[in-house]
Amino acid sequence: MITIRLMREEDADAVREVDAIAFWAWEREVKGEEAQLYLRTRTNILVCREKDPEGCFVVEEGDRVIGFIFSRTWGGVGWFGTFAVMPEYQGYGIGKRLIAASLKYLRQDPDRVIGLETMPGSPYNLGLYLRQSFQTRFPTFLLSKVLKQPAAGHVDLPRWSQAEAKTRERWLAELREATGQVLPGLDYSKEITSTARHGLGETLVLTNGPRAVGMSTVWLVSGWERWGEKRANVQALALHPGYTDEDAFRTLLEATEALAHIHDKRIVTTAVNARHAWALERLLKWGYRVERIAVHMVLNGTDGGPCTDNCVDLSRWAG
Ligand SMILES: CC(C)(COP(=O)(O)OP(=O)(O)OC[C@H]1O[C@@H](n2cnc3c(N)ncnc32)[C@H](O)[C@@H]1OP(=O)(O)O)[C@@H](O)C(=O)NCCC(=O)NCCS
Structure with missing residues (x-):
C-alpha cells in the first residue's frame, strides 16, 4: 500500500538515504563503478523542508519512506527538487504522483512561474518532465572559480549578520522590489533569512545611498557530508536592473x-x-569556468516563453 503525505522533521534521515541511493544508482548507469555515494547533511534536508513545509512530501510503503519531493517558492517563482524514488520502485508512476502533489502546492499562486532543473544526461527524467507539460528553456550553467590568491575585492559591503533588525526589514523590502524587476514577484527573502538562522553563510548587500539594490547570499557550509568543504556556494546573487552595470556586478x-x-x-x-x-558573459570574462550544465524547464503556460535579458540573477532551480 503506497501513500503520500507531508514530509516531517523526523523523516530527515530516511529522505537523505533515499536521495543518496537513488542518485548513486543513476550515477552508476552513467559512470559505472566510479560512481560515488553522496549523503546530504541532516541540516540540509531540514533547511530545504523548512522553506516550504506545505510543499514537501514523502511516499511510504507501509512505514518505509521510498520517495520524496521538495518544493520551493520564491514569491512569483516556484520549482521542485530535489526529488527521488528508490530504484526498485521507479517506473511505476510514483514520481508522477509526487510531481502532482508538488504542482498542486506551487499552483496556489496562479501567476507563479513554475519550473525545475535536471541533468541533461538523463533521457528518463527529460521524457518524464516533457510528458508532464514542461518545456525546455535556455540551460543553466554551473560555474566555478578557483581563488588562487586573495581576491581583489574587500568585504566592505554591508553584511546581513551585522545589521540591526530594522535595517534588515528595510533591506528585505528593497531587495524584493529589486528582484521583482528581474522577474515579477521574484523574492529571495527566505534564502537570506534561512542562511542566517542556520549559520550556513552570509548575505552581502550592495547599497546605493541607503537603499539596498543588490545582494549575494553565499553558503560557507557544505550541504553534503565529506564533500565540498573548500567550496563557497552562491545561493542567490541579484541586482536591481536600474542599478546594473559592470562596476556594481563586479x-x-x-x-x-x-x-x-x-x-x-x-x-x-x-x-x-x-x-x-x-x-553569463561577464562571469566567463572574470575567470569563472563551466563545471556542469542543467536543463532548465518551465511548466507550459506559466511564463512568457524563451527570451534573453541583461539582468543579473544568479541562482538555480534545484536544491
Ligand atoms: C526521476 C524519478 C524521481 C522519477 O520517478 P519514477 O517513479 O521512476 O517516475 P514515474 O514512474 O512516475 O514516471 C516515469 C515516466 O517517464 C517516462 N519516460 C521514461 N523514459 C522516457 C523517455 N526516454 N522518453 C519519454 N518518456 C520517458 C515514462 O514513460 C513514465 O511516464 P508514463 O508513465 O506516462 O509512461 C526517479 O526515476 C529517480 O529517483 N531517479 C533518480 C534521481 C533523479 O534523477 N531525480 C530527479 C532529478 S531532477
Missing part, C-alpha cells in the same frame, strides 16, 4: 570572493541561466 562578486577567501574556501561556485546572457 563589486558584489569580488566581495563574495573575498568573503569566501577569508573563510578559507578555495573555490566559489555559482549558477546562471543563459537567459541572463550579459551576466
Whole structure:
C-alpha cells in the first residue's frame, strides 16, 4: 500500500538515504563503478523542508519512506527538487504522483512561474518532465572559480549578520522590489533569512545611498557530508536592473570572493541561466569556468516563453 503525505522533521534521515541511493544508482548507469555515494547533511534536508513545509512530501510503503519531493517558492517563482524514488520502485508512476502533489502546492499562486532543473544526461527524467507539460528553456550553467590568491575585492559591503533588525526589514523590502524587476514577484527573502538562522553563510548587500539594490547570499557550509568543504556556494546573487552595470556586478562578486577567501574556501561556485546572457558573459570574462550544465524547464503556460535579458540573477532551480 503506497501513500503520500507531508514530509516531517523526523523523516530527515530516511529522505537523505533515499536521495543518496537513488542518485548513486543513476550515477552508476552513467559512470559505472566510479560512481560515488553522496549523503546530504541532516541540516540540509531540514533547511530545504523548512522553506516550504506545505510543499514537501514523502511516499511510504507501509512505514518505509521510498520517495520524496521538495518544493520551493520564491514569491512569483516556484520549482521542485530535489526529488527521488528508490530504484526498485521507479517506473511505476510514483514520481508522477509526487510531481502532482508538488504542482498542486506551487499552483496556489496562479501567476507563479513554475519550473525545475535536471541533468541533461538523463533521457528518463527529460521524457518524464516533457510528458508532464514542461518545456525546455535556455540551460543553466554551473560555474566555478578557483581563488588562487586573495581576491581583489574587500568585504566592505554591508553584511546581513551585522545589521540591526530594522535595517534588515528595510533591506528585505528593497531587495524584493529589486528582484521583482528581474522577474515579477521574484523574492529571495527566505534564502537570506534561512542562511542566517542556520549559520550556513552570509548575505552581502550592495547599497546605493541607503537603499539596498543588490545582494549575494553565499553558503560557507557544505550541504553534503565529506564533500565540498573548500567550496563557497552562491545561493542567490541579484541586482536591481536600474542599478546594473559592470562596476556594481563586479563589486558584489569580488566581495563574495573575498568573503569566501577569508573563510578559507578555495573555490566559489555559482549558477546562471543563459537567459541572463550579459551576466553569463561577464562571469566567463572574470575567470569563472563551466563545471556542469542543467536543463532548465518551465511548466507550459506559466511564463512568457524563451527570451534573453541583461539582468543579473544568479541562482538555480534545484536544491
Ligand atoms: C526521476 C524519478 C524521481 C522519477 O520517478 P519514477 O517513479 O521512476 O517516475 P514515474 O514512474 O512516475 O514516471 C516515469 C515516466 O517517464 C517516462 N519516460 C521514461 N523514459 C522516457 C523517455 N526516454 N522518453 C519519454 N518518456 C520517458 C515514462 O514513460 C513514465 O511516464 P508514463 O508513465 O506516462 O509512461 C526517479 O526515476 C529517480 O529517483 N531517479 C533518480 C534521481 C533523479 O534523477 N531525480 C530527479 C532529478 S531532477
